[in-house]
């Protein structure tokens with residue numbers, strides 16, 4: 001059995017170990033005898049939306065986001081939307097998450113178009129305003145997600161998108177409404193780097209199970225021995241001062 005992952009702008013959008021999310025998904029598939037084929041989707045590449053089960057885009061600073069935003073606006077953005085409409089799962093982190101919303105107003109006031117997968121808008125209040133930096137814990141389903149955030153932009157969700165999680169420690173989307181990340185159908189956005197998935201194995205498997213739904217709906221993922229992953233989760237959580245649940 002195989003799954004296919006489209007990795008958007010791997011050379012541009014990859015900071016604070018975001019690439020580790022792709023490695024984590026590949027490994028968790030491999031341990032279960034599933035081959036995860038990875039297609040790198042660079043500028044001007046495009047891709048076939050019928051041929052991806054998962055899409056991933058990582059974080060990047062404003063300059064890298066400019067290039068990605070322009071490319072998304074040409075063709076790739078509509079392909080991403082098409083793939084998600086057809087049942088592909090998307091995970092977008094930080095700068096990538098901002099570009100999956102309606103728009104991002106950068107630190108210098110310039111406006112970067114987003115693809116509108118999330119009903120969300122991000123504004124950077126300017127480089128003289130403190131960035132949101134630190135360890136995060138956020139309630140997700142009946143557990144927690146842990147990770148590290150470092151962003152200037154503040155994201156505000158509109159009524160068509162729900163938050164991915166609720167902040168227990170850290171800033172998350174904007175530091176005002178307690179939300180972290182966004183979810184619209186099969187698209188998930190988050191500010192959590194770290195890498196996120198290696199220390200949140202429950203979320204990694206949730207994404208993989210959702211991705212299997214498209215072409216292998218009867219397959220149930222076998223549980224793995226995640227003792228090391230949960231030890232990493234607890235170590236990250238300890239940094240926030242929040243107690244395990």
Ligand code: GLN
Pocket residue numbers: 015058059060061062065093094095096124150151152153154
């Ligand atoms: N440039 C964006 C911001 O600072 C995203 C940063 C990031 O991806 N870490 O808000």
